[in-house]
Amino acid sequence: MPSMQVSPQATVQLNGSGNGQCSINPPSGTLWQLALASVSIPNAILIPKAYLYLGSSSGPLTLIDSTYLGNSASSGKVAGAPFYHGTYLWAVWTGGDAGALATLQAYGIQVTRYRQTAP
Amino acid sequence: MTDQPWIVGEGFAGAVTQLFEAGNTVINSDGVFIYNGSPGPGNPPIAYMATPTTTTDQFGNALPTAGGGVVTVAPGSSFAELVDGSVAAGLLGATPSVLNAIMGVGLDGSGQALELFSGEVGAGVASLAILGDSASGSPGLTVVSGADGSTYDTERLTLQTTGALTVDSTSPVTLFTFPVAIGTYAYLLEVPMLGTGTAIPQIRFSSAAAAVSEMQGETVLNGGTAGGYTAYQTALNTFGPVGPGLVNGDANSLNGGGIFEVTTPGTIAIEMNASTAAACCTIPVGARMHLLPVLGAAGGGGGGGGGGGGSFGNLVFLAPTGDMTGARDAAAINAVYTAGKIPVLTPGQWYIECGQIVYNSNTVPFYLYACGNATVINAVGAGDVFRVYQTDVSGGVAGGGIIGDPVIDGTSTTGNSAAVHVGDIFQFQCDITPRNFTAGTTSKCAWFDNQYRFTEQLHGLIKATNGTQLVVFDHNDVSGSSTGSFDRLLLKILATTAGAGPPVVFQNGAFAEDYDLGIYGNDVYGATMHYVLDLLGNDSAGYSRLSGAGVLNIGMELRNPGSGVQPGTINFETAGSNVIAGATGVIDFSANDTFASANNARNSFQFDGPIFGDTELWRTAGGTAPFNAGSGLASGGTINTVADVVTIDPTSNLTGMIMQKWPVGMGAPTKTTVINGSDTFSVTMAAAGTSNVAGGTSISIAPDSAVTFWWNQFTSLWTAGA
Numbered sequence: 001m002p003s004m005q006v007s008p009q010a011t012v013q014l015n016g017s018g019n020g021q022c023s024i025n026p027p028s029g030t031l032w033q034l035a036l037a038s039v040s041i042p043n044a045i046l047i048p049k050a051y052l053y054l055g056s057s058s059g060p061l062t063l064i065d066s067t068y069l070g071n072s073a074s075s076g077k078v079a080g081a082p083f084y085h086g087t088y089l090w091a092v093w094t095g096g097d098a099g100a101l102a103t104l105q106a107y108g109i110q111v112t113r114y115r116q117t118a119p
Numbered sequence: 120m121t122d123q124p125w126i127v128g129e130g131f132a133g134a135v136t137q138l139f140e141a142g143n144t145v146i147n148s149d150g151v152f153i154y155n156g157s158p159g160p161g162n163p164p165i166a167y168m169a170t171p172t173t174t175t176d177q178f179g180n181a182l183p184t185a186g187g188g189v190v191t192v193a194p195g196s197s198f199a200e201l202v203d204g205s206v207a208a209g210l211l212g213a214t215p216s217v218l219n220a221i222m223g224v225g226l227d228g229s230g231q232a233l234e235l236f237s238g239e240v241g242a243g244v245a246s247l248a249i250l251g252d253s254a255s256g257s258p259g260l261t262v263v264s265g266a267d268g269s270t271y272d273t274e275r276l277t278l279q280t281t282g283a284l285t286v287d288s289t290s291p292v293t294l295f296t297f298p299v300a301i302g303t304y305a306y307l308l309e310v311p312m313l314g315t316g317t318a319i320p321q322i323r324f325s326s327a328a329a330a331v332s333e334m335q336g337e338t339v340l341n342g343g344t345a346g347g348y349t350a351y352q353t354a355l356n357t358f359g360p361v362g363p364g365l366v367n368g369d370a371n372s373l374n375g376g377g378i379f380e381v382t383t384p385g386t387i388a389i390e391m392n393a394s395t396a397a398a399c400c401t402i403p404v405g406a407r408m409h410l411l412p413v414l415g416a417a418g419g420g421g422g423g424g425g426g427g428g429g430s431f432g433n434l435v436f437l438a439p440t441g442d443m444t445g446a447r448d449a450a451a452i453n454a455v456y457t458a459g460k461i462p463v464l465t466p467g468q469w470y471i472e473c474g475q476i477v478y479n480s481n482t483v484p485f486y487l488y489a490c491g492n493a494t495v496i497n498a499v500g501a502g503d504v505f506r507v508y509q510t511d512v513s514g515g516v517a518g519g520g521i522i523g524d525p526v527i528d529g530t531s532t533t534g535n536s537a538a539v540h541v542g543d544i545f546q547f548q549c550d551i552t553p554r555n556f557t558a559g560t561t562s563k564c565a566w567f568d569n570q571y572r573f574t575e576q577l578h579g580l581i582k583a584t585n586g587t588q589l590v591v592f593d594h595n596d597v598s599g600s601s602t603g604s605f606d607r608l609l610l611k612i613l614a615t616t617a618g619a620g621p622p623v624v625f626q627n628g629a630f631a632e633d634y635d636l637g638i639y640g641n642d643v644y645g646a647t648m649h650y651v652l653d654l655l656g657n658d659s660a661g662y663s664r665l666s667g668a669g670v671l672n673i674g675m676e677l678r679n680p681g682s683g684v685q686p687g688t689i690n691f692e693t694a695g696s697n698v699i700a701g702a703t704g705v706i707d708f709s710a711n712d713t714f715a716s717a718n719n720a721r722n723s724f725q726f727d728g729p730i731f732g733d734t735e736l737w738r739t740a741g742g743t744a745p746f747n748a749g750s751g752l753a754s755g756g757t758i759n760t761v762a763d764v765v766t767i768d769p770t771s772n773l774t775g776m777i778m779q780k781w782p783v784g785m786g787a788p789t790k791t792t793v794i795n796g797s798d799t800f801s802v803t804m805a806a807a808g809t810s811n812v813a814g815g816t817s818i819s820i821a822p823d824s825a826v827t828f829w830w831n832q833f834t835s836l837w838t839a840g841a
Binding site for chain 2: 035036049050051052065066067068069073074075076077078079080
């Protein structure tokens, strides 16, 4: 099962209320085994809360972790679940600076041909 | 697919918590709730802090609104109460409580932020202390004395009337009462008065229990309006000098101040009454008395007798009354002496009537303290400003003095006067600045006068300016046993004559031995002749003189304004009798303009030291030849022996000559050389018993020769040298 280190990321501009969300998901035929997910907002004035969810392309579904320090925090709880194609990692921010750019980035291994058995 | 289990890592730091429960305490987004038992439906919290809009807890239990709890923050309120029992509806209401505290002025309408009570709060119960009494204008701590309703502002140290008082009878009305401990207090009265009654208001200090040993100062009634109050005040007890004089002002008010000393703790009252049973005045709210305990001690010691103990002791600080007649200031000072205390004249313009302060005590020394030249004493009338003496012919008490260098000004004197007239006291100290005593022909800046005994070891610094005479040493015997002695005199005199009179005078047999006298200053031509140093007259015991060894320093500068009479240096009124002998020092009359030379210096002056500015004053020790008897001697005459060398020019053979013994008080001679300047005639002594020369008639000085005579102290005879 070939694998490689990956660090996918997504960015969203928070709305006028300082809220926003974005997601990442593995490409078709791959599996992410993530070790860490981080949320960040450079030069934040209002410190937002941030939440990590498992979800689908439609939106977040299952809470993984939360923090009052949504401008700069990281969580290892993403290691608790495999991310197959179609499984999304969502980050949701509330109470940040209006218009701020919030980034979700994950770190882990991307596995291909994970369905094949050993010869 | 891996067979390894998923390992979950560490989550976010600062995870968002919506609900916190710890035992019976719940914290959520609405607030903090404390329960008696497990939180849940049917068990409302016993205490909580919640947002104003929260009326139920998370279980739907209604939040309690009053009472029974420990801490509540009621909806809409902005304060907290600590209560023992039910919460009072009001803040300082009638509900008994140990302490009701409110933050913020005026919430209860009283204008007081905090009141403390001795017991339960209730209607008619006065508070003991008030913090922030905006109603009375006192933002600090106010203590209610309670007895008469006046309050004592501990921050401003002020007693203040809280109700109007009517004074219309002879019965005293109490303005203030206050407890006093042992100590010294300064007070200031500010008592406005309303009304224009015919009766005279009187004010007094009444000490029902406290013992006030002394009081000084004054109370002034200002009444400039129609029907204004007649000057009057009185004092009870032994309050010392409180003068009756008043100063008319523009408003009806009574102002005063001073200090008093308490020796026994108790209560003092300030009372007012009318002089007759008639309308007098009303004292409005706000009459004040500032009362300040004076800390520190300067007392004890000093021989004033009495007093002492935790206050100013024997020192009594006086302020001038402003009475230009000189009566009140003199009375105040005399009262201090009467009380056995020592006055300290604080800076200001003082007026003292001459002849009023006469201090004669053989047991208690006279002391007067001043504050340098900032204390200005204006002499009024004629006579002595300070007459200080003792009558004990065998010796009274030593010491005393006028200390602190006050100015004593004689400009307002009207006749013969003296700033100080002191005598018959041992070791008196005199530090004064007398000036302008010229109203009389015998006026003096300083007059030291022996009448009963003597004034030895007098010491000090006198800065005398412009007097008919500046500093006079005198002997006017009264006791029959006094002497003219000012021996061991240690005195420096800074004299500025203004041309009026001599800086220093020894007269009527006054003398000094073993002295240290300095005469320095500035002289100027005057209307009449005067000398820097006058040695005048005699008493039954001898002539005025400076003799028997001493240090005499003179440094006078003369200014000639272009008119007037040139002053002289030293006046030996009677040659050979009014003398300066056995002295050393430095004499300098040479600065600036020239003095007239000394009068009768020959045979009167024996001085071993530099002399400048006088052609008649010669340094006698060390080989100089100051005396030339010339040709005036006749047989049986006396040859001067005061000088080291005497020159004689006889015009005939002289016989029966006498070698002079030194005058009384000049000490013992050592030697003198007699030169016979005649080339023809001889000089032969009388018999030893007459001539005072050992060998008598056998001793002769041949023409054009000289003989040195040595004084034999064991035979009291002169002995001719080989």
